Amino acid sequence: MAKIKPEKNTSKKEVIIKKAASLFRIKGFNAASMRELAEDVGVEAPSLYNHIGSKSELLQIICFKVANQFTSQLNHVENTNNTVTGKLELIIRFHINMMLGEFDEIFVANHEWKYLQEPFLSNFLNQRRNYEKHLVAIIEEGVKRKELKNINPYVAVLTILSAVRGLEFWQRHKKNISTKVLEDDMVTHLLKGMTLLLQTQKHKK
Amino acid sequence: MAKIKPEKNTSKKEVIIKKAASLFRIKGFNAASMRELAEDVGVEAPSLYNHIGSKSELLQIICFKVANQFTSQLNHVENTNNTVTGKLELIIRFHINMMLGEFDEIFVANHEWKYLQEPFLSNFLNQRRNYEKHLVAIIEEGVKRKELKNINPYVAVLTILSAVRGLEFWQRHKKNISTKVLEDDMVTHLLKGMTLLLQTQKHKK
């Protein structure tokens, strides 16, 4: 009898997923064809189906891999003993690093999730909604503790998530600035603002 | 002889564009079919071509209408005598109001521009790049005048544009908060930050 799952098999499927993430990002899920994906992988289109179930399955795998990474990281942050500001900083930095490190997958999860089929679509949206609610709760606590200004927590979450998400445009400027400056400046901007109040500015550069 | 362009004609084309913006937003440009659009308009698909040139033309019209609105508003702001902070506030509020008022068109311009054909694709990206450069210049001036912290201007532009763009997710929470609070809180968050700093923070990681 042959082995159930030779290592090679899993590996090939992962290659396909990685190429799919890249292709879906560049062309969009609908515009990306299985024939194109096959060419990237180096086989004919029908051969892909020896490793995957369907085009739709590829999208599911990509989207939920991303969603699960964020969910588990948020749980980890919650189990630390940081201040609210400290937690927010950790979360913002995690988002930034994910965006810079697993760009294709995150881009696809952010832009192409709407093409998920049920029940995956509902599951995905639920997971995202819970993530946001969790962030809102953190900020509410920060307001209660007078760590944060009394701004609407939903607006704050929306602003932060959208801002870090915008790093998908970063590629264009990559050469002009280090990721450390990017990370620090964005954390500063989102937490402390960009205007110079009279009191504090010993911002060095 | 009949009139060259009876008002009705222009009007019908505008109806088609409006419905197209809505459909493209909901289903995505590629997934939206001309048959679906025709049904929304109330005719058969081929009849659309009495009013428009192609599906692609619809996308062009939507994208450039949005781009031109932002470009001309930015020029208008530049011709005022505001402080840099005042200019930024005007721009942020304009983005927010556009996002809330012409949601479909802006969503499509933000998400589906990649399906523009050349040379429209290049034109669109150029226009967007120029818009960003203009904003960078404004912020650089603010830093020079010591109105703003010495954060990287590109990072600041990226953060602001991404944050206001994120209002596309706002619909979900619409009922819980007024647009005035939304607008004010977001301006506060982006310009002055969300942390209550009573002291000089030497928060260093």
Add this chain to the structure above:
DNA sequence: TTACAAAACTAACGGTTATTAGTTTTTGTA
């Protein structure tokens, strides 16, 4: 070598797409 499964291939299917051609209906005016 033999045997067998994994994984590649070719060919083809049914379905959908944007769009064109050609024809009929509607509409506005002279």
Add this chain to the structure above:
DNA sequence: TACAAAAACTAATAACCGTTAGTTTTGTAA
């Protein structure tokens, strides 16, 4: 009422799509 243009319709086309069926090749273990 008559006429011409605008705009609707039906029918059809060529191109692609994801996927299946059936067959051949490849790789590995006995």
